[in-house]
Amino acid sequence: EAQVTQNPRYLITVTxxxxxxxxxxxxxxxxxxxxxxxxxxxxxxxxxxxNVEVTDKGDVPEGYKVSRKEKRNFPLILxxxxxxxxxxxxxxxWDSLNEQFFGPGTRLTVL
Amino acid sequence: DAKTTQPNSMExxxxxPVHLPCNHSTISGTDxxxxxxxxxxQGPEYVIHGLTSNVNNRxxxxxxxxDRKSSTLILHRATLRDAAVYYCILRxxxxxxLVFGKGTRLSVIA
Numbered sequence: 646e647a648q649v650t651q652n653p654r655y656l657i658t659v660t661x662x663x664x665x666x667x668x669x670x671x672x673x674x675x676x677x678x679x680x681x682x683x684x685x686x687x688x689x690x691x692x693x694x695x696n697v698e699v700t701d702k703g704d705v706p707e708g709y710k711v712s713r714k715e716k717r718n719f720p721l722i723l724x725x726x727x728x729x730x731x732x733x734x735x736x737x738x739w740d741s742l743n744e745q746f747f748g749p750g751t752r753l754t755v756l
Numbered sequence: 757d758a759k760t761t762q763p764n765s766m767e768x769x770x771x772x773p774v775h776l777p778c779n780h781s782t783i784s785g786t787d788x789x790x791x792x793x794x795x796x797x798q799g800p801e802y803v804i805h806g807l808t809s810n811v812n813n814r815x816x817x818x819x820x821x822x823d824r825k826s827s828t829l830i831l832h833r834a835t836l837r838d839a840a841v842y843y844c845i846l847r848x849x850x851x852x853x854l855v856f857g858k859g860t861r862l863s864v865i866a
Contacts, residue, residue: 649799678853688800688856695851703853735799741850742788747799 647672649748651736657754658726666721666751668736674746676739677719678703679711681732682750688735694719726755760844765861768834776829776860778844783824786848791818791829792856793840800843800856803829839864 649670658664670677678693680703690703694713708730710722719738723730731754739745761779768774780789791803804811804818806827811818817830831838843859 676850676853680853680856687858690853690855693853737799737853739850739853742847743850744802744805745792745800745854747801750797750799 647746649736649738649746651734651748651751653751654749655752657756659756660727661725664723664726664753666723666734666736666753668719668721668748669717670719670736670738670746671717672738672740672746673716674738674740675716676741677713678737679709679719679721680735680737681705681730682735683732691721691734726753728755731755760846760857762842762844762857762860764858765863767863767865768831770836770864770866771833774831774834774838774862774864776831776842776844776862777826778828779826780844780846781825783846784848787846788848789818789820789824789827790845790847790854791816792843792845792854793838794843794859795837795840803842805847834862834864836864836866838862 652667675696679691680688682688689705691709692711694700734751736748737745790805792800794800804816806818819828841859841861
């Protein structure tokens with residue numbers, strides 16, 4: 646089954662404690678991205694990747710890092726999380742103009 | 757990508773057709789019209805997309821105006837499971853992620 650998986654699905658952490666949210670896709674897609682979704686602000690792009698070792702900033706990249714060492718994986722790293730990064734995070738993958746597949750989401754709370 | 761305009765919310769009765777409008781008056785000739793929806797507590801999912809001609813799939817139909825300045829997503833028979841936020845998005849390049857607007861929140865009444 647074609648899918649994008651994210652882990653963990655839920656995470657509560659404290660300010661400053663480094664965390665990584667993993668994202669993996671099994672469709673051999675070239676492109677992957679991360680979004681965050683907040684009430685009233687909708688879905689906003691954080692980072693995206695066009696291929697292995699190629700990444701670019703989205704609209705709200707501050708406080709986040711990403712890496713794309715393998716085609717299937719695109720982890721999101723918060724080196725020093727802060728409460729304003731409390732949000733619902735979605736990973737997505739796609740291949741050119743075809744449909745974009747989304748993961749189930751990771752709900753992060755930073756205390 | 758060019759901008760789209762959608763109503764904030766719409767309501768439909770169960771088992772009736774739903775027509776969700778989208779205006780995109782600044783659409784360019786190479787912009788594809790994509791529709792996604794987001795069910796409660798889930799990630800967005802693809803619904804349908806088209807360029808110039810009307811399109812049908814198992815989920816919905818997409819009717820595109822002749823001048824391409826507007827389009828309509830048609831759900832032929834709304835069910836409670838169709839209650840979601842529907843996003844109309846223009847896209848002319850597959851190199852960057854989709855840009856989401858506010859979408860239309862569809863409520864389905866039993």
